[in-house]
Amino acid sequence: MGNPENIEDAYVAVIRPKNTASLNSREYRAKSYEILLHEVPIEGQKKKRKKVLLETKLQGNSEITQGILDYVVETTKPISPANQGIRGKRVVLMKKFPLDGEKMGREASLFIVPSVVKDNTKYTYTPGCPIFYCLQDIMRVCSESSTHFATLTARMLIALDKWLDERHAQSHFIPALFRPSPLERIKTNVINPAYATESGQTENSLHMGYSALEIKSKMLALEKADTCIYNPLFGSDLQYTNR
Numbered sequence: 001m002g003n004p005e006n007i008e009d010a011y012v013a014v015i016r017p018k019n020t021a022s023l024n025s026r027e028y029r030a031k032s033y034e035i036l037l038h039e040v041p042i043e044g045q046k047k048k049r050k051k052v053l054l055e056t057k058l059q060g061n062s063e064i065t066q067g068i069l070d071y072v073v074e075t076t077k078p079i080s081p082a083n084q085g086i087r088g089k090r091v092v093l094m095k096k097f098p099l100d101g102e103k104m105g106r107e108a109s110l111f112i113v114p115s116v117v118k119d120n121t122k123y124t125y126t127p128g129c130p131i132f133y134c135l136q137d138i139m140r141v142c143s144e145s146s147t148h149f150a151t152l153t154a155r156m157l158i159a160l161d162k163w164l165d166e167r168h169a170q171s172h173f174i175p176a177l178f179r180p181s182p183l184e185r186i187k188t189n190v191i192n193p194a195y196a197t198e199s200g201q202t203e204n205s206l207h208m209g210y211s212a213l214e215i216k217s218k219m220l221a222l223e224k225a226d227t228c229i230y231n232p233l234f235g236s237d238l239q240y241t242n243r
Contacts, residue, residue, distance in 0.1 A: 007057050007058065007059060008057070008058045008059075008107075008108070008109060009055065009057065009058075009099070009103070009106070009107075009108035009109070010055070010056050010057065010058045010064075010068065010108065010109050010111060011053045011054065011055050011108055011109070011110045011111070011152070011153070011156055012053060012054040012055070012056065012068055012071070012072060012110075012111050012113055013035060013036075013053055013054075013094070013110060013111070013112050013113065013156070013157075013160055014035065014036035014054065014072055014076075014086065014088060014113045014115055014130075015033050015034065015035050015036075015112065015113070015114060015115065015135070015160075016033065016034050016114070016115040016116060016117060016118055016132070017032055017033055017117050017118065017178060018031075018032050018033065018034060018117070018118045019032070019117060019118070020117050023117075023174050023175050023178055024174075024175060025168065026168055026169060027168065028164055028165040028167075028168035028169075029136070030134075030135040030136035030138075030139050030161060030164075031134060031135070031136035032135075033134075033135040033136075033164070034118060034132040034133060034134055034135060035132065035133055035135050035138060035157075035160075036054060036076070036086075036130045036131070036132055036133075037051045037052065037053060037054075037130055037131070037133055037138070037153075038051065038052045038053070038054065038128075038129075038130045039051055039052075040052055040150075042147070048147070050147065050148055050149055050150055050153075051133075051138070051148060051149050051150070051153065052149070052150045052153045053110075053153045053156060053157075054071075054072070054075060054130060056068065056071045058109075064091065065090070065091040068088075068091045068111055068113065069087070069088050069091060069113070072085070072086055072087075072088050072113055073085030073086065073087060075129070075130065076129070076130065078124070078126040078129045079123045079124050079125070079126050079129050079130070079131065080121075080123060080124075081121060081122065081123075086115055087115075088113035088114065088115055089113075089114045089115065089116075089177075089178065089179070089180065089181045089184075090113070090114065090177075090181055091111050091112070091113055092111065092112040092113075092114075092177070093109055093110075093111055093112075094110045094111065094112050094159070094160065094163055095109075095110050095156075095159055095163070096108065096109050096110075097109075097110065097152065097155060097156060097159075099152070100151075100152075108152065110156045110159070110160070112160070112163075112177075114177050114178045117178070118132075135161070138157060139157065139158075139161050142154050142157050142158060142161075143158075144158075
């Protein structure tokens, strides 16, 4: 177990656009987004439930980005087709919020995890698992005094709504937030097995099942490079300026 002082409360807002057109709009509309929320019983009231953001714990010395992305995948496997989970594109720290009660003096971080644009994928409702809600419907009833939300979740949702509004006014921010992740943008990666640095690596683990001849052919096709990686910025739809 890690030192409790080094463990941080982290809340995760997984958001996805309903369509690609909304990404290029300078006007923010909450109805253009969906957000992933849990429903949990209200203490002492078995039949009533409240909505909460995804929550996890972070070790101070851990790899935060990968840890959060892995957490989202594992949490959403039960609702996803083929148990594959929802894979976020990146992790963005939005803001830190002061905690109340027993945790007074400490802070919780809210991380934004943008996901793919909504498509025809059918997600299964599974009790105890999060589901997507229209952000506009959520914000219509969201307040810190509402019994439909945990107080900290409500505070974070209000801040998220304001944050998205402000970011839509910034050129290229929203398209960049939802652009493909670096790994998604790498099209081809071929490495000469003679330059493998770690002992014990097999051909399969290094080259995804390519034979030595196939690797050689690919390198020859890519101008005889020992290592050839396509620039991940290609195909990323980033907007460029002359500056």
